[in-house]
Amino acid sequence: MLPAKLDALSPAVKTMFTRCMGAASRFRDPNFKQYFERITNSDFNRFAALDEATRSAQEPDFLKEQEKNFEILDRQSNINNLWFVFWFESRVNSWAASFNFGMTSSEVDEGGPQEEGDAFLLYRLLGVERDSTIGEIRKGYLLRARQVHPDKNLDDPRAHESFVKLQRAYSILSDPEQRKRYDDSGGDLTIFEDESDEFREAYQYYRKLYPVLTSEDIDAFAARYRHSEEEMEDLRGFVEEHKGDVSDLLEWIILSTPEDVSRFADYIRTWLSSEKKDLLPAFESSLPKLRRNGKRLAAQSKREAKKAKSPEEDPSLGNLALAIRQKQQKRQGDFLDDLEKNWFGAPSCLTPFPSPKMVMYVIKRNGQKADVQFDKITKRIRPLTKGLNQDYVDVTQITQKVAEGIYPGVTTTELDSLAAETCAYMSQVHPDFSTLAARIAVSNLHKNTEESFSKTVSELYQITDSRGRHAPLVSEEVYNIVTANAEKLDKAIDYERDFDYDYFGFKTLERSYLLKRPSDKSCIERPQHMIMRVAVGIHGEDVDAAIETYDLMSTRVFTHATPTLFNSGTPHPQMSSCFLLSMKEDSIEGIYDTLKQCAMISKTAGGIGVAITGIRATESYIRGTNGFSNGIVPMLRVFNDTARYVDQGGGKRKGSFAVYLEPWHADVFEFLDLKKNHGKEEQRARDLFYALWIPDLFMKRVMSNGDWTLFCPNEAPGLQDTYGDEFEALYEKYEKDGIGRKTVKAQALWFKILESQQETGIPYMLYKDSANRKSNQKNLGTIRCSNLCCEIVEYTSPDEVAVCNLASIALNMFVDKETRTYDFDRLHRVTKVVTRNLNRGLADAFLLMRFPYESPEALKLNNDIFETIYHAACEASMELAKKDGPYETFQGSPASEGLLQFDLWDVIPDSGRWDWGTLKGQIKEYGMRNSLLVAPMPTASTAQILGNNEAFEPYTQNIYVRRVLAGEFVQVNRHLVDDLMELGLWNDEIKDKIIRQKGS
Template sequence: MFYVKKRDGRKERVAFDKITARINKLCYGLDLNFVDPVAVAQKVISGVYQGVSTVELDNLAAETAAYMTTKHPDYAILAARIAISNLHKETKKAFSTVIDDLYNYVNSKTKKRASMISETTYSTIMKHSEKLNSAVIYDRDYKYNYFGFKTLERSYLLRIDGKVAERPQHMLMRVAVGIHGEDVDAAIETYNLMSEKYFTHASPTLFNAGTPRPQLSSCFLLTMKDDSIEGIYETLKTCAMISKTAGGIGLNIHNIRSSGSYIAGTNGYSNGIIPMLRVYNNTARYVDQGGNKRPGAFAVYLETWHPDIFDFLDLKKNTGKEEASCELASKYGPYESYQGSPVSQGILQYDMWNVTPTDLWDWNLLKQKIAQHGVRNSLLLAPMPTASTSQILGFNECFEPYTSNIYTRRVLAGEFQVVNPWLLKDLVDLGLWSDQMKNKIISDNGSVQKVPGIPDELKAMYKTTWELSQKVIIDMAADRGAFIDQSQSLNIHIGEPTFAKLTSMHFYGWKKGLKTGMYYLRTKPAADAIKFTVDQLSLREVETAEESENIRNKRASILAIACSIENKEDCVMCSG
């Protein structure tokens, strides 16, 4: 007979029916035509060993459900519910109590006080503890999917002696108070907007708000101070300090001499920028204690987009904090160098791009208010790819297309495949999802374009970024640019980059007016990895039927290559 170790240290005989009942209880609202709580419970029971803890059982149950996500996206919700329920049992409930523990934390090794909450934030929370405690709604934790929650747990939630002390809702309220301070009503408003997933703050803000090191900025642009040992290492120190608090860095090194250049001070010759950049890269990795995750973006609005049902009024209500810059200026005056700026002359960003916005909002009224009061902020918007915060919210990276419709997640239990949840839901609804189809998509590197049986409209909708013209990606970025006053960063995906392709892409982005033509360049590996997870026998059964289609595709590829040779300027960025 197996015994389980309870959270309070007691030993209790393993009750298999209790495991099943707990999992079944967390399946409320899920599609039980596809989600099988008994199947999850059976796999958990098979992993029971003598002295296993209830925490370990919950972790096993969560990872088992996550492993089954390829059967239906609701399994990811079940996995999250199990993991979040486990965290709730392991943490204190009251927000102010958790903050008190974090503030009074004493490191168990050094025996020295190591407060994780700033004096100001702590005082505010203790002063308004009753109001703030009652505003926290812990059920909203269950709105995260499994991988979003695990991202929070791994990198964002504050820990005491290595054990997670915060719940996601605690973190969001800490961040809101860290931003707004004594303006508790504004803090609660921001908390509600974040916890309902209307928007999220960037990773540095989630990491640092309310702490003794409230560095909330995401991105820093630096120039090498001097082409000398002193200049290079002084700049390196600055980069290290930024990386320490999770800031992202863009470094201008145009003033560093090239490889082979004469060095008068040593009578030697320069090794060039590559060895120097390795030092910078390794330093950033070494001091990257906060994770250096990328910033956040709007979420719900992007995911639920549909022009016929989209709630523009709700969007305006929750993003109209751009208008707040004018409102703040009416109270505190405009920013220091406002006079003489384009906005002080009634010129907004869309005016500079010669674009006329829709008449959905009264832009003239806003300009009248700005003429009267000015604005408090010089620059407001700088969207960029949002890897971690998008993953937390369960969405793809901001305005980035999916790179693959199926990808691998690694957890302690091993590796398993995760399918684009929107594609999976559509295929399940059409009765098309099966293990054979999953194998085919994996074999095709996450593409659905050659999968038999999938309707053409779904193939068009679920093109990966490798199957989209990067010229179109840049065009869409330029369309957004008229309403982005700082800049935006976008990733460019070119499977096999050449100097010709990169030159074409950079100049095209420059001609379209983009201030940042590329954030990261993503390429494909020279050879595909061996797909051990694919059922090769099952796959071969359908390959014969596809041979004629492959021949047609090869002919099309030959024509595309010929086309690019004939007219390189037009075709170098085509998706063919």
């Protein structure tokens, strides 16, 4: 807003304004006049003062400090454009001034009296030796800067000159290449004079191309604009955009003054009465506020003008000098505290001078060039902040940071990525920044992808490889189903749900889960497309069931496991998560057949648990070759390399194998060392996970500090195929027969296990006898191992691979935040849906209910939740068996006898919430479709997608960094932030304390 009486402005202010307008026009922005909306008289005075300060300081960080002090960016988006123009012009002046001197010996006097021809003056200027490190040079620069900085020497007319020389010295000595040139020349400063000439010529060329406009140009523009049709058009546009609210009209209409209020009001009232009567009430109600704002702005301008001409100041100083002097005095007291922060970096003379021909432009998604318009960044981001905490999420600040990363030719997609990454980095300030980062990234994805699900599936089906061969990414069956039901499926999708992910979750989806074009690895799918693809892949022709699954998954009530998300609906729909194997046999053929099985499973994203207890120990006789075995270690190194090579889903995540061994195996000590970071490399296989399948007898021997005998399975057959009393009898028989390889103290092995756990976090420890006694599959035979993550216990044999499909329910989604109650009935319904599909977020639920993790209330809620899940899963499995028949080996299982999991643990459900008696009777009559139903799995990846803490684990840190294949992401416990904000305690100090305490 330029005051009506331009002549009332000081010449310096007027010059500054003309410079800004001239630069704006040179950026060829057709809307450049909008750059000056919301600019007040006081703003121009501040700009002018800042311009002078920039000439004095010549340092980028000084601009940032002035920007903070003047608070010129606490306005709407258009201020950024004027700020950039001003900054660019000021930097031109600064660069030119920085190279407008040649630091010869006659000019340097701060280092002490100099002799003519004295060399290496720059070191003396900084007070350091020639062999000083870069750290010592920085220290010397800071020390001298405190002494000669203009803010510390207000009355010294040479302070600015001295400080510029100090900057020049530091710029040379802190740059390894320039320092070497300086040293090699014997300390001759004249070698840099040519560079000074080049910059001076570049500046002169710049001014020749772009002459500064005069104040007369502004006068002419103002005369044309005021009372013109263009001004009236701007008024109408503002009123329509703000739906009749004119409270901030003077802040937006260019060249307006408080005296214009009555004129504007008369025109707007007349126009609305004839064309926009519905906006009249809002206009009339906001008009008093507009008048008050006008009076406030007028009074503010008078106060600042009076302050700038205070008679207490030196009458010889002009308005601009007065403003600078006042600002210097205000900052002087804080100088020592702020100096290192603001002046530690390299001075502005290190910044390359921009090419005179450089024009800032962006490449749009259609490939066309467009001039940079910084207000568009703000307009792009602001709508995405709906519902976020506006006290913390500052769009102007984000826009400023994004503007700093712009370069000629940057694409709009890259700008979106930069904005998203900027917000993600700021998520430690408030978790809403992570949400905003995700929204920007999602919006960018939406702009680059097809909206229609059916068209997306069609593209996925038509994909060809690099040789032009048909290589569809979805199966023909899914393609036909979607084509036949295109309208219904397209209508069911709600793309707004994509914006509910946080940044970590979205980037996880983008990195590994969304299907991409093979040619350029760009995403074809949106998150909602992926979820519907998965649902259709599971339910096939049952479109209604697919839509039901889609609705629950897209609202993040539950999610299927990673292999299902990877592969459902594709030509290779391997949707199982867990595979449990036993070695086919103790032979080369058996070992490599098992290895091939592991590779094929890993190829399609399966996690593997393999029991190797049956492989003979080191130095065991090999009858077929008359040789001796090398034991399990060389074999496991081959498995290790296979896990590294055959990653899951073709590079989507690393292959993972867990290897199970019983502690009586003769190679158990070597087994415990395999993951350690020290020792012989040929004895290590660090990419596998290791687990012990422990019989109760071993723990009894540990308790009594008894002896423990190690055997080779080839010499002591049957031990891995028995458990409980049968195992103990056979083990003790072999001990008496004296066929053991070695006898050690049980506690010695126990402490070796603990040592390995302390160093590497493994082995996992599972208890063989309990796992077998309490399994619904114990009628099939002895269970030999668990899976990769130890939540699944299933029977496996050389000719049978155990498989498990997983889905995880987000338990926090059933908490009513207002009443802090838990909806068990809805949980029951959702669990039945999940169970049918297959034929967690617990810590977040506790936090929402305000229950400490180990409190009695949390323990009871945990019991009630899992009872509800188990009852619903059993009921759904029974209903499926009633329709399709029970699983093949149901007869003889504990469930067929009316014994469910809690019966095997001698626990009686006491909540009274569910009718277990009736359900048991139905199970005995109809059977169950699934032998196993409930397992609290780790959910490392899917928890990231849902935005929950992993599995049922408590929060271990409140602020931390997660490093995954998708990148590094700052994670903040948003429940803690919400509580601290409610108490008025969330601020930078608290945040920094949490970080210093490593998230505690």
